[in-house]
Amino acid sequence: MSYALTDEQLEIQALVRRVARERVAQRADEIDRTAEYPQDMYDLLRELGLFTVPFPAEYGGTGSMLSAAVAVEEFGRVCYNTAYLLLVQWLPFSAILAGGSLEQQRRFLPGLASGALRGAFSTTEPQSGSDVSGIRTRARKVDDSYRITGSKIWCTNAAVSDFVLVAAKTGEGDALGSINLFIVERGTKGFQVGRKEDKMGARGVPSSPLFLDDVLVPADNRLGPEGRGFKIVMEAFNKSRPLIAARAIGLAQGAIDHSSAFIQGRRAFGQQVSDFQGVRWMLADMAIQT
Ligand SMILES: Cc1cc2nc3c(=O)[nH]c(=O)nc-3n(C[C@H](O)[C@H](O)[C@H](O)COP(=O)(O)OP(=O)(O)OC[C@H]3O[C@@H](n4cnc5c(N)ncnc54)[C@H](O)[C@@H]3O)c2cc1C
Known part of the structure; x- marks a missing residue:
């Protein structure tokens, strides 16, 4: 291989x-x-x-x-x-x-x-992040539609998106099989994107809370068959997590690039900072860990 x-x-x-x-x-x-x-x-x-x-x-x-x-x-x-x-x-x-x-x-x-088209993806709620099974947003089946009520936090891109995939539980139970994803399109009545978070980083791509007040979506907007939502979320995370790691590696490489340029341009005690062995060790450690 x-x-x-x-x-x-x-x-x-x-x-x-x-x-x-x-x-x-x-x-x-x-x-x-x-x-x-x-x-x-x-x-x-x-x-x-x-x-x-x-x-x-x-x-x-x-x-x-x-x-x-x-x-x-x-x-x-x-x-x-x-x-x-x-x-x-x-x-x-x-x-x-x-x-x-x-x-x-x-x-x-x-x-x-x-x-x-721009999209966003929303599972996280105030009481449940990593633990997707803890979501409380509910989707109530009414004829050929669902009525969704609940709130979300940290939905990145929602403010600029044409639609958001919103995770909600159907029925009365809390089993994993009750979780479904719904395509909620921008402008749907009762669907509101809240004020964007004032983040420490990644500030150009907005993350916002979502408010869903009896939002009516057609059953055709449920992603896939009823009860498959949790599995779909996990499959999507399987794809996105390595990408998040790749972004972190890029960020770390960027830090090495800046550090390397700095120590080669800076002089102290009559020599280039990059000629101090202790500084070189630090750069070597950064490269090894990236
Ligand atoms: C910038 C940003 C953008 C985001 N964008 C989105 C988005 O677009 N859509 C969305 O749905 N969510 C989004 N999120 C939310 C993100 O997915 C959650 O923050 C994440 O799932 C963690 O959930 P939590 O913050 O509730 O922490 P918790 O799940 O409550 O975790 C708290 C702590 O416990 C640890 N922990 C939890 N479970 C375990 C375990 N089983 N074993 C060991 N340790 C554990 C965690 O590592 C953490 O340190 C975003 C978050 C941020 C910061």
């Missing part, structure tokens, strides 16, 4: 590395400082066709999450927010691909792949 990147992955890496250096790096600081959504970076990703990368070939992609991780890592190296724009689009994509009906896939995947 080969652990080397394929020629195609090396091409993606080279393209993203060049674009990141030439067109993204100079915006990174401003995006985080102003906490403004980087529409220009979104447009750039669209223009380059990068949202498409992990999608199956029929949607114009490579079908490879490793290729997606390569792109995320390279952007993460210079701009965490730009890397986040890819990640946050790919979580609803993974869920719809894992559990959506053919009709739902045809309805949403082309738009997510091209960037014409």
Whole structure:
């Protein structure tokens, strides 16, 4: 088994590395400082066709999450927010691909792949984050629809999204099989995106609470068969977690890049700081751990 990147992955890496250096790096600081959504970076990703990368070939992609991780890592190296724009689009994509009906896939995947549609994904509530089974949002079946009531926190991208995948429990019980994901479209009556969080980092991509007050969604907006929601969430997380790790590796590599440039440019006690052995050890440790 080969652990080397394929020629195609090396091409993606080279393209993203060049674009990141030439067109993204100079915006990174401003995006985080102003906490403004980087529409220009979104447009750039669209223009380059990068949202498409992990999608199956029929949607114009490579079908490879490793290729997606390569792109995320390279952007993460210079701009965490730009890397986040890819990640946050790919979580609803993974869920719809894992559990959506053919009709739902045809309805949403082309738009997510091209960037014409933006999505978000919401499981977290004030009392339950890692423990998805603890959600309290309820979806009550009424004829051919569901009425959803509850609230969410930390929904990233909801403020700019065309739709949010919202996790809610159906019926009266609390079993894992009661969890379902619902496609809640922007502007649906009773659905509100709250004020964005004033975050310590990743400030360009907004995270907000959601409020759902008797929100009526057609049964066709339930993702996949009844009771499959928890499994779909876990399958989507299986895809997104390595990407989150890739972004962290990019961030760590970016710290090495900055440190390395600094110690080579700075002089102290009559010599370049990079010539102090203790400093070199620290850089070596950083490289080993990245
Ligand atoms: C910037 C940001 C963006 C986010 N975006 C989204 C989003 O778009 N959609 C969404 O749904 N959520 C989002 N979240 C929420 C995120 O998914 C949760 O914060 C995460 O699941 C952890 O949940 P929690 O914060 O409630 O912590 P908890 O689950 O309460 O965990 C508290 C602590 O206990 C530890 N812990 C929990 N369970 C275990 C265990 N089994 N074993 C050992 N230790 C454990 C955790 O590691 C943590 O240290 C976002 C969060 C942040 C910070």
